Amino acid sequence: xxxxxxDDKTYWLDDKRNVDKIWYGLLAVCALLFxxxxxxxxxxxxxxxxxxxxYGVYGFVACVFLVLxxxxxxxxxxxxxxxxxxxxx
Amino acid sequence: MIEHIPPGVILIAGAxxxxxxxxxxxxxxxxxxxPLVGLWGLTQMAPGTHWAFEAFGYRLxxxxxxxxxLIFGYIFHIAAALSIVYAFHIRDAVQQVAGLVYxxxxxxxxxxxxxxxxxxxxxxxxxSSVFLIWASRNNAALRSGMRYVIIHVGSGVxxxxxxxxxxxxxxxxxxxxxxLSGLGPTLILIAFGIKAAFPLLHxxxxxxxxxxxxxxxxxxxxxxxxxxxxxxxxxxxxxDMLIWVGAAMTAFPIFYAVIENDLRRVLAxxxxxxxxxxxxxxxxxTEMSLNGTAAHxxxxxxxxxxxxxxxxxxxxxxxxxxxSELGGLYKTMPWTAGFCIVGAASISAxxxxxxxxxxxxxxxxxxxxGHWIVWMVLLFASAGVFHHSGIKIPYFAFFQHDSGKRPxxxxxxxxxxxxxxxxxxIAIGVLPGPLYAILPYQVNFEPYTTTHVITQLQLLIFSALxxxxxxxxxxxxxxxxxxxxDFDWFYRRPxxxxxxxxxxxxxxxxxxxxxxxxxxxxxxIAVTFRHHGPEGVLARTWQTGSTVLWVAVLxxxxxxxxxx
Numbered sequence: 001x002x003x004x005x006x007d008d009k010t011y012w013l014d015d016k017r018n019v020d021k022i023w024y025g026l027l028a029v030c031a032l033l034f035x036x037x038x039x040x041x042x043x044x045x046x047x048x049x050x051x052x053x054x055y056g057v058y059g060f061v062a063c064v065f066l067v068l069x070x071x072x073x074x075x076x077x078x079x080x081x082x083x084x085x086x087x088x089x
Numbered sequence: 090m091i092e093h094i095p096p097g098v099i100l101i102a103g104a105x106x107x108x109x110x111x112x113x114x115x116x117x118x119x120x121x122x123x124p125l126v127g128l129w130g131l132t133q134m135a136p137g138t139h140w141a142f143e144a145f146g147y148r149l150x151x152x153x154x155x156x157x158x159l160i161f162g163y164i165f166h167i168a169a170a171l172s173i174v175y176a177f178h179i180r181d182a183v184q185q186v187a188g189l190v191y192x193x194x195x196x197x198x199x200x201x202x203x204x205x206x207x208x209x210x211x212x213x214x215x216x217s218s219v220f221l222i223w224a225s226r227n228n229a230a231l232r233s234g235m236r237y238v239i240i241h242v243g244s245g246v247x248x249x250x251x252x253x254x255x256x257x258x259x260x261x262x263x264x265x266x267x268x269l270s271g272l273g274p275t276l277i278l279i280a281f282g283i284k285a286a287f288p289l290l291h292x293x294x295x296x297x298x299x300x301x302x303x304x305x306x307x308x309x310x311x312x313x314x315x316x317x318x319x320x321x322x323x324x325x326x327x328x329d330m331l332i333w334v335g336a337a338m339t340a341f342p343i344f345y346a347v348i349e350n351d352l353r354r355v356l357a358x359x360x361x362x363x364x365x366x367x368x369x370x371x372x373x374x375t376e377m378s379l380n381g382t383a384a385h386x387x388x389x390x391x392x393x394x395x396x397x398x399x400x401x402x403x404x405x406x407x408x409x410x411x412x413s414e415l416g417g418l419y420k421t422m423p424w425t426a427g428f429c430i431v432g433a434a435s436i437s438a439x440x441x442x443x444x445x446x447x448x449x450x451x452x453x454x455x456x457x458x459g460h461w462i463v464w465m466v467l468l469f470a471s472a473g474v475f476h477h478s479g480i481k482i483p484y485f486a487f488f489q490h491d492s493g494k495r496p497x498x499x500x501x502x503x504x505x506x507x508x509x510x511x512x513x514x515i516a517i518g519v520l521p522g523p524l525y526a527i528l529p530y531q532v533n534f535e536p537y538t539t540t541h542v543i544t545q546l547q548l549l550i551f552s553a554l555x556x557x558x559x560x561x562x563x564x565x566x567x568x569x570x571x572x573x574x575d576f577d578w579f580y581r582r583p584x585x586x587x588x589x590x591x592x593x594x595x596x597x598x599x600x601x602x603x604x605x606x607x608x609x610x611x612x613x614i615a616v617t618f619r620h621h622g623p624e625g626v627l628a629r630t631w632q633t634g635s636t637v638l639w640v641a642v643l644x645x646x647x648x649x650x651x652x653x
Contacts, residue, residue, distance in 0.1 A: 009420075013488065014491075023557055026554060027554070029550055030550055030551060030554050033543070033550055034547070036543050036547075037543070037547075040539045040540065040543065041540075042544070043538065043540045044540075045456035045457070046456065046461050046464070049544075053547070054544075055468075055547035055548045055551070056547040056548070056551040057551070058468060058469075058472070058548065059472040059548040059550075059555070060551040060552070060554055060555045062468070062472040062552070062555075063473065063476045063552045063556065063559075064555050064558070064559065066343060066344065066347060066469075066472075066473050066477075067347055067476070067555070067559050067564065067565060067566070068564070069344060070344045070348045070566060071348075071564075071566045073345075073573075074348040074566055077574040077575075078348075078569070078571045078572075078573060079572050079573070080571065080572075081570045081571055083572050084572065084581055084582075085229075
């Protein structure tokens with residue numbers, strides 16, 4: 001519905017190589033942020049926080065765990081889209 | 090003069106005139122004026138104002154103004170105004186009246202000084218907001234709205250029952266800090282918990298919000314749950330149990346958000362997760378954490394509205410909000426995509442965005458209190474929220490693979506509403522001072538320290554790294570057309586099956602009873618027929634001879650008996 005006239009313009013992101021550029025850029029930013037821990041004094045509440053790169057490692061591990069756990073969860077919980085439509089009748 | 094009108098009443102009373110204004114432009118202008126006048130009225134009210142009178146033996150306080158109620162009052166008015174601008178294209182008086190009454194009831198609730206007044210507004214939000222769901226005018230919305238209104242009216246009934254028991258125990262219906270002793274406060278806490286979407290009491294939220302209209306969801310996202318957060322902060326600050334309830338709330342919905350396909354439902358799950366942070370703040374109960382709860386509610390209402398607005402625009406233009414059917418929309422909806430990213434950055438608490446300066450108050454308060462497990466959970470939830478709301482929402486709607494859809498950019502009024510909301514999200518993040526100034530307590534917190542900025546960026550950028558890693562390795566679960574079972578299964582499947590079983594058993598019993606009865610009646614008829622029917626023993630026409638014989642026999646028997 002309401003489709004604008006189709007344009008066949010190619011966008012910067014249409015090129016796979018540019019998506020790769022973003023990915024490598026992200027890797028570079030991660031490396032810089034990880035290294036940043038060497039250059040300032042961290043004010044911490046808990047011992048673990050002062051470990052080198054704690055927040056980065058924690059964020060990465062947390063998200064991988066989140067997604068992998070959700071995959072397992074989905075296997076148990078997934079139902080067809082009209083699952084409740086049948087029950088509600 | 091305006092300071093003598095209770096907050097919220099301007100919107101509720103003003104809603105009555107809406108259907109009478111036929112000209113759409115006039116109606117829109119009038120509707121926008123109501124929250125703006127209400128907001129101005131609030132600025133005229135001095136903290137400490139307390140109106141009270143006796144009625145039916147209760148001491149009622151319809152208006153109580155202090156710093157805590159004011160900050161919720163301000164943001165409710167702002168949210169109402171933004172939602173109205175977003176809905177300027179709507180010509181449906183039902184939604185317009187419902188939206189205004191709903192916002193007004195939430196505002197009134199935030200200023201209620203006693204539990205009975207709170208109850209009235211509490212039910213007011215329930216019965217008005219359900220029309221924003223029903224206004225979708227389809228079967229799913231009708232059923233979902235029915236579940237929603239039953240649950241919320243139920244919450245109100247618990248609140249009233251709790252208030253009465255509390256009155257019998259204490260002799261007062263004043264709405265102040267309560268201790269959790271006895272049945273009264275327990276019922277009140279459950280009532281608040283239902284509306285705040287506590288774990289296992291939460292499913293009405295993910296059920297109803299994605300079924301509401303495009304504009305209705307934006308209204309809904311602002312008021313109901315935040316009124317409940319206000320009520321918790323007012324009634325149960327420092328209740329330890331809430332720390333754990335809140336921590337569970339931050340973590341548990343995000344697993345669902347990862348695998349959910351309907352992007353408005355993903356947002357409903359992340360809304361639930363954000364409420365968890367606020368509940369933790371209430372549970373810790375220090376000045377800093379309560380400030381955090383109020384500040385986070387304020388910034389949350391804005392960025393959550395912004396995210397729902399952007400997904401609403403996508404739904405409005407493409408007719409779907411499912412991740413499996415979207416992708417590549419940035420090409421023709423660049424403004425909506427941009428505003429969505431601002432909302433995503435805000436909910437993820439990126440430095441310079443609103444979530445950063447409000448959520449950190451709560452997390453720091455948890456760390457200050459030495460709650461290290463809770464602190465770890467909040468950090469996990471913070472990474473997770475970036476993952477599923479910050480990246481997933483914009484990525485699946487506007488980027489990923491090209492769906493081939495080329496919708497028009499969102500209508501102008503939607504873009505204006507999103508633009509103003511996005512501006513506020515950034516303004517609060519860049520200049521937290523004005524927000525900190527209206528918090529309930531004095532703020533002694535500096536969000537922009539080197540440690541805080543760097544550690545937060547590490548947490549978030551490495552979460553993005555995890556997303557990229559999982560995507561590129563194909564481990565990330567794809568968006569599938571599906572529903573995922575959640576706790577509402579219990580009342581949507583077994584409860585229905587039990588109800589149906591009762592119905593069926595009932596009808597079987599009835600059928601059994603009826604056939605039994607029928608059999609009896611048939612037997613009776615048959616017996617009667619046998620004896621009295623045309624061929625029956627007692628209805629036969631007997632021959633005269635045999636009759637004489639029988640009479641003679643009877644006479645002989647009579648004689649014998651007589652002489653014996």
